Amino acid sequence: MKIEVTESASKWFQSEMGLGEGNGVRFYGKVYGKTPVHEGFSLALTRDDTPGETYAETKKDGITYFVDENDRWFFIGFDLKVDFVPDKDPENVVYTYTPNGELDK
Template identity: 40%
Template sequence: MNIQLSKEAVKWFQDEMMIKEGDHVRFFVKYGGSSKVQDGFSLGVSKDEPMEAAVTREENGITFFIEEQDVWYFDDHDLEVNYNESSDGPSYDYSKN
């Protein structure tokens, strides 16, 4: 399992969430909504410190991560984070690895 981020998505996190070098961004499972990989659940994001990171990706000195407890959500898919101009925010895609 991997995390891929576009340059535009990283910039969005830096600008909108005021994330800077040395910070950590967590992708986590939340109840409600739906996604391409799990019905009834969706992906949330927060500025947080890792406890048991299962997957990490560093971009511009920022560590993006998924905790071990949330790995089930991805069902053996990689997470692809892009920037969506029309919603002015991140979009999440999943690809089978």
């Protein structure tokens, strides 16, 4: 799995969550809601500056964005792109899931 955080999304995370060098954001699946790839589950995030065993991670502007190994089930088979689109209502943060052919082993 690959995680891509666009420049505009990185700036949004820094501004809205007060993030800087050495901080982290963990993406995970939660009950209720829906995504284009899961009915009954939605994507959530939390600030987490101390990743444990990660399934996937990327760094942007000194901030680590990651998925914990325990959340593999939610993301298996997809790459995640996180973007910020200021004129998009009602949600300005856009998550795009792209199939990557990976199978759960």
